[in-house]
Amino acid sequence: MNVTEVHSHLISHNIKPSVQRVAIMQYLMEHKTHPTIDQIFNHLLPHIPTLSKTTVYNTLKLFYDKRAVLALTIDEKNVRYDAEVTAHAHFKCKKCGSIQDICLEETDIPPFKGSNKLILEDTQVYFMGICEKCTSNN
Numbered sequence: 001m002n003v004t005e006v007h008s009h010l011i012s013h014n015i016k017p018s019v020q021r022v023a024i025m026q027y028l029m030e031h032k033t034h035p036t037i038d039q040i041f042n043h044l045l046p047h048i049p050t051l052s053k054t055t056v057y058n059t060l061k062l063f064y065d066k067r068a069v070l071a072l073t074i075d076e077k078n079v080r081y082d083a084e085v086t087a088h089a090h091f092k093c094k095k096c097g098s099i100q101d102i103c104l105e106e107t108d109i110p111p112f113k114g115s116n117k118l119i120l121e122d123t124q125v126y127f128m129g130i131c132e133k134c135t136s137n138n
């Protein structure tokens with residue numbers, strides 16, 4: 001992953017690219033596994049010994065507020081983060097807990113029929129089942 005790509009993703013979402021922000025965003029852009037805060041923190045700590053979990057938490061909150069990441073609540077135990085912010089759905093394996101991307105076009109989502117006073121900001125589409133790896137291990 002080119003650091004310039006990480007910088008431009010941050011800048012295009014009005015986020016100043018500090019060293020820690022770049023490291024966290026780079027991890028997310030390189031690992032499409034939808035990691036948790038703990039996974040991100042544990043991976044980056046050896047590279048950035050001054051990093052705290054609070055910093056990771058606050059940085060992800062900033063990314064989320066600026067819409068530079070998705071925060072997925074598909075996993076009941078932990079919020080999972082995703083740097084891919086274009087419309088796509090997620091599939092969670094009940095057996096191994098892995099979460100993978102499912103291609104979904106904006107036009108695949110049925111029109112929003114709520115009250116016109118509701119402001120739609122986020123759509124999350126989840127599928128659950130058994131992943132390919134777990135199916136072939138049976």
Ligand SMILES: [Zn+2]
Pocket residue numbers: 093094095096097098130131132133134135
């Ligand atoms: Zn699985």
Ligand SMILES: [Zn+2]
Pocket residue numbers: 034082084088089090100101
């Ligand atoms: Zn995703």
